Amino acid sequence: MEFLSFIIFLTIATVLGLVLMFISNILGQKVKIVRKNDVYESGVNPVGSATRQYDIKFYVTAIMFLLFDVEIVFLLPWALAYNNAIDKGFLIAGFAFFITVLLVGYIFVINSKALQWEE
Amino acid sequence: MISDIFLTIITMVFALMVVFSKKTVVSAFALLMTMLSIAMIYFQLGTVFLAAIQVLINAGAIAVLFIFVMMLINLEQFQNNREKGKVKLVISAITILIILGVFALIINNNIEVLAVNNIADNSMLLMFDKLFHVYYLPFEMATVLLLAALVACVVITGHEKNAKVELEGDKHE
Amino acid sequence: MLEGILEILIKIVVVLGIPLGALPIIIHVERRGAGFIQRRLGPNRVGPFGLLQPLADVAKFMFKEEVHPTHVRPFFYTAAPLIALVVALLPLACIPLFGTFEFDGRTIYPEVFRSDMGIFYAFAVSALGSYGILLAGWASNNKYTMLGALRACAQMVSYELSLSTAIVAMIFVFGTNDIHGIVGAQTGYWFGFLPKWGIFVQPVAGMLFLVGIFAESNRLPFDLAEGESEIVAGYHLEYSSMKFAIFFMAEYIHMLALSALFIIFFFGGYSLLPGLDLIPTDNAFILPLLQAVSFITKIAIMVWVFVWVRWTLPRFRYDQLMDLGWKRLLPLGLVNLIVTVLFVYFRNQ
Numbered sequence: 001m002e003f004l005s006f007i008i009f010l011t012i013a014t015v016l017g018l019v020l021m022f023i024s025n026i027l028g029q030k031v032k033i034v035r036k037n038d039v040y041e042s043g044v045n046p047v048g049s050a051t052r053q054y055d056i057k058f059y060v061t062a063i064m065f066l067l068f069d070v071e072i073v074f075l076l077p078w079a080l081a082y083n084n085a086i087d088k089g090f091l092i093a094g095f096a097f098f099i100t101v102l103l104v105g106y107i108f109v110i111n112s113k114a115l116q117w118e119e
Numbered sequence: 120m121i122s123d124i125f126l127t128i129i130t131m132v133f134a135l136m137v138v139f140s141k142k143t144v145v146s147a148f149a150l151l152m153t154m155l156s157i158a159m160i161y162f163q164l165g166t167v168f169l170a171a172i173q174v175l176i177n178a179g180a181i182a183v184l185f186i187f188v189m190m191l192i193n194l195e196q197f198q199n200n201r202e203k204g205k206v207k208l209v210i211s212a213i214t215i216l217i218i219l220g221v222f223a224l225i226i227n228n229n230i231e232v233l234a235v236n237n238i239a240d241n242s243m244l245l246m247f248d249k250l251f252h253v254y255y256l257p258f259e260m261a262t263v264l265l266l267a268a269l270v271a272c273v274v275i276t277g278h279e280k281n282a283k284v285e286l287e288g289d290k291h292e
Numbered sequence: 293m294l295e296g297i298l299e300i301l302i303k304i305v306v307v308l309g310i311p312l313g314a315l316p317i318i319i320h321v322e323r324r325g326a327g328f329i330q331r332r333l334g335p336n337r338v339g340p341f342g343l344l345q346p347l348a349d350v351a352k353f354m355f356k357e358e359v360h361p362t363h364v365r366p367f368f369y370t371a372a373p374l375i376a377l378v379v380a381l382l383p384l385a386c387i388p389l390f391g392t393f394e395f396d397g398r399t400i401y402p403e404v405f406r407s408d409m410g411i412f413y414a415f416a417v418s419a420l421g422s423y424g425i426l427l428a429g430w431a432s433n434n435k436y437t438m439l440g441a442l443r444a445c446a447q448m449v450s451y452e453l454s455l456s457t458a459i460v461a462m463i464f465v466f467g468t469n470d471i472h473g474i475v476g477a478q479t480g481y482w483f484g485f486l487p488k489w490g491i492f493v494q495p496v497a498g499m500l501f502l503v504g505i506f507a508e509s510n511r512l513p514f515d516l517a518e519g520e521s522e523i524v525a526g527y528h529l530e531y532s533s534m535k536f537a538i539f540f541m542a543e544y545i546h547m548l549a550l551s552a553l554f555i556i557f558f559f560g561g562y563s564l565l566p567g568l569d570l571i572p573t574d575n576a577f578i579l580p581l582l583q584a585v586s587f588i589t590k591i592a593i594m595v596w597v598f599v600w601v602r603w604t605l606p607r608f609r610y611d612q613l614m615d616l617g618w619k620r621l622l623p624l625g626l627v628n629l630i631v632t633v634l635f636v637y638f639r640n641q
Contacts, residue, residue, distance in 0.1 A: 002407055013308070038361070040529055060272070081251045167410070171416040183422060
């Protein structure tokens with residue numbers, strides 16, 4: 001039943017988006033001017049293409065996010081399990097180890113200047 | 120029942136698109152859709168938590184990373200280096216054989232498989248209980264593994280002092 | 293079965309109708325608020341106090357020409373606004389406007405679908421918000437949109453980390469993941485006058501969450517993705533008419549959904565505002581109504597905070613933004629988590 005509700009919700013949201021998108025396609029005026037469809041670069045003729053190499057820091061940020069996100073998501077079930085656990089000390093010990101490793105990794109990343117955006 | 124089959128077909132179609140699509144970015148988006156359809160399968164089985172984690176990690180982080188990489192490197196220069204169709208077919212066939220072998224092993228040896236119908240959100244807490252007692256050591260080791268990945272990532276992306284890094288918008292031909 | 297589907301449809305109409313109906317009002321408040329803060333008038337020509345201005349804007353968007361540039365990647369270019377809107381709408385399915393109540397011998401839930409893991413669903417789905425932006429920037433095939441998309445994406449993922457640490461801390465403190473349980477834990481008063489809101493238990497986590505939702509919804513001072521003085525308009529530069537309006541709507545709905553999550557965690561969700569609980573609830577419908585009024589009032593205050601901050605603070609520089617996310621907020625979140633865990637553990641010893 002939950003899944004059915006979700007699917008109905010998803011369908012209605014998608015249909016709503018599609019209707020909104022095609023409403024101006026139908027109602028809007030259409031004037032054909034060749035230069036209007038060019039790349040918008042503030043009135044200047046475009047130089048080079050848009051697919052080019054960007055700074056590697058964006059990539060480093062993404063991979064750091066992935067690693068830290070996995071670690072923090074591990075803590076979500078831990079926080080839920082802690083409240084139902086009997087041997088809380090055992091779970092706390094594991095948490096201490098976990099967070100120590102996380103902090104070691106964090107300090108390493110910051111010290112390596114991998115996320116330094118300005119020299 | 121219908122939604123079972125429908126979701127399976129969608130997942131399979133997107134998974135095949137990942138392998139056989141000509142354009143790399145299309146492959147990456149097909150991967151994202153595969154992850155999301157797998158999350159839908161979890162959802163349909165009643166485990167909203169697993170679905171959320173699947174969306175958060177596999178669809179939210181890993182797929183974003185792939186798409187990022189593909190956008191960051193100029194793909195046109197690598198377009199010719201992708202494997203030709205024949206090689207791809209052979210690799211796919213071998214992979215399918217391996218997966219079938221694993222299934223055969225599981226069925227032959229009667230390895231305990233989780234009864235799918237019994238998974239519900241309240242039994243999620245039982246799973247957590249098992250994860251944080253019986254399998255606590257592997258759970259902790261996972262962080263060490265992640266630490267290793269972290270170090271590797273920093274080393275590979277290289278932060279030599281004199282490396283010439285082309286910054287966004289530096290080059291004006 | 294048919295009755296069940298009818299119930300779902302009614303819920304969906306309410307859940308989608310309230311944010312979409314509130315959107316023109318929010319935009320009007322934003323403009324008038326800007327005028328108020330900058331000591332000018334703001335829109336006041338169309339209708340009384342300019343109240344009909346949003347309607348005029350919608351009509352204008354509908355009748356504008358849809359420019360479809362030749363250099364874009366057509367499929368993804370068209371799909372991007374749709375993805376942005378659908379992803380922004382999805383978290384609303386799990387946010388309860390009021391508590392459960394008995395009607396006709398049945399228990400009525402306000403959410404479109406009921407799950408005790410709903411809070412994770414809402415959080416995970418709202419984390420997908422970066423895809424619409426990334427796709428729009430890439431498919432437009434323009435340097436400005438590309439830069440805007442990359443910036444937005446890197447910023448959103450960076451601030452999601454500190455947001456996650458805040459959520460872990462809150463779930464740890466409340467000891468439950470059920471939204472109704474979290475709200476229930478915040479009902480009542482300390483010392484007879486201070487509401488038991490999460491913000492008084494975890495002020496640091498509240499601050500992290502607040503900064504996180506500003507960054508996630510790309511609002512000033514975190515709107516580097518569309519910094520008009522540097523990259524023109526960012527990821528939606530090549531979009532026109534209703535497609536542009538859809539990005540605009542998606543941003544506001546994302547903002548509303550995240551504000552709702554913030555209020556659930558830190559300001560008691562639909563728990564009654566102080567004063568409203570004096571009203572006798574002899575009719576079964578009065579309590580849900582009061583709860584909905586409380587929730588909507590809290591969200592309205594949050595929207596005003598968004599407007600207020602937007603027209604008060606200047607934009608960050610990009611390296612400052614990333615430094616704030618990675619070198620200030622993330623360690624703060626981790627330390628807050630450690631302190632919370634140790635405090636809870638030793639208090640119960």
